[in-house]
Amino acid sequence: MSSERTVVKAKIVITMDSSQRVYKDGAVMFEDSVITAVGRYDEVLKSGKPDISYEINDGVIMPGLVCAHTHLYGIALRGAILNITPPSDFLQILQRVWWPLDEKLTNEDAYATALAACMEFALSGTTTFADTYSAPNGIEGSLDAIARAVNEIGIRGVISFEATERRSEEEGRRGVEENIRFLKKQDKGRAFGMISLHASFTVTDDLIRRGVEAAEKYNAPITIHVSEGPNDLYHNMERYGKRTVERLKETGLLSNKAVLAHCVHLNYDELQILKQTGTNVAHNPMSNMLNAVGVQPLPEMLKLGINVGLGNDGYVFDMFENMRSCFLLHRVARRDPNVIPPQRVLNMATVDAARAYGLYDIGSIEVGKKADLIVVRPSVLATPLTGSIYGYIINALRGEDVKMVFVDGELVVKDHRLTKINHEEAERKVLGIIEDLWERLGTAPPEAVEPLKLL
Ligand SMILES: [Zn+2]
Structure with a gap:
């Protein structure tokens, strides 16, 4: 089979390579799925006729964005009316919002929510994500349903089932088994497997060790939520006499294959353990703000050289918004306008997030890497792009500005439209399934809601 050579030309090419090269009037050439030339357009053309x-x-042109931590099924909560007493802390948010939802999820819901979320990810320029799915009453086969959605849209997904013993030890074991089953599966397309555990306050040391063993055996990443709210820390201090990261270290979970989501309530000793063990962190600033859990010590992590990827935690699927929130949150939290430069934020949403999951062949535009790239063109070009380009991206761009998305050299979004599926048909399918899920959740129809009393 002869290979096909494609060239994409634009005003600016941002590579995010180790020298952070940027080319004006640049181009990227790739043959099938692999990048063969990057640079100025005239130079790139010398390597062959496209x-x-x-x-x-x-x-x-920039690398496809990489979301370091998500829950695709979180999209089902968008606009849902929940008949609950409003939660007043993070644990209550889990108990009253997330857990009643995940207990209702079927494999059909897994597919529909994954399809909807992948549509948004693709259209807003995210080409790879790391997902953890939770559904205690729909464990087996759930990852096949999610993989089907991932491949229908054509982006990459590191997908996993979030093992938890919050209801029973048996369900925890079945969660790990679902991950192992999927890791062993052949022909997963653009879906990859990993091991996922919910959080240190819902899993025993036994289950953590079981997960670590499986991750080692199948050479897979392992992920867990860590000290998102303070309850995680209190639990470990009370029951084990250790801080969260100390306990995880003793169970053997920490390594450069591990990705710890959140890490909001960590002290400096714990940060040093992460550094020493090469453990990765997924930072979710928009979710942290939504759940009112606090501010992650990101500046200290970066200073220590801990690898931090940016995630959305299943909240807003436009990673441009997540990048902007990260940029702004730490400025206001530290009252320091220089605390984190825009370029650093883009690193976290591309090459650093990819590295966290051992995906060394994506995340930057370099010869030999996979052709995962996006082309962004602002709807209104009020100022030239040739100034401070990283500042432009973080301060001004939006997912809606993404015009083209290539994954593995395949064009999956063209003119801000999905190419592999019929958008309207997919939307109709998703809406039908999620309406049914809402009904099972017992959410009130709008007419049953009492009108707001204005004070
Ligand atoms: Zn999460």
């Missing part, structure tokens, strides 16, 4: 050419005037 079969297909795309040119986006005043556009920016």
